[in-house]
Amino acid sequence: MREYTAAAKRFYDSAIWIKCRKAYIASVFNLCEKCRRPGTILHHKTEINDANINDPDVTLNHSNLIYLCIECHNDIHAGRAVTRDDVRFEDGQLVEV
Numbered sequence: 001m002r003e004y005t006a007a008a009k010r011f012y013d014s015a016i017w018i019k020c021r022k023a024y025i026a027s028v029f030n031l032c033e034k035c036r037r038p039g040t041i042l043h044h045k046t047e048i049n050d051a052n053i054n055d056p057d058v059t060l061n062h063s064n065l066i067y068l069c070i071e072c073h074n075d076i077h078a079g080r081a082v083t084r085d086d087v088r089f090e091d092g093q094l095v096e097v
């Protein structure tokens with residue numbers, strides 16, 4: 001499970017975020033916006049960090065949000081290098097290529 005900074009935890013626990021999240025998910029009928037399967041993750045297109053956590057144009061702006069299923073969310077993050085070129089994950093284990 002991802003660990004959040006104290007500021008991020010306060011934000012994600014805030015009434016305004018919960019209201020924004022609920023309204024956005026309802027606006028896309030609870031479906032992943034990429035594949036139309038049931039969604040699970042409300043993703044910020046511009047990643048939230050310590051510099052923008054208090055900027056509602058980033059954190060609460062519907063145009064910065066996309067609702068995704070776990071598979072589509074993982075596809076978005078697949079471009080990030082999480083392993084070296086000589087290893088990969090297989091059945092949850094790191095193995096040499």
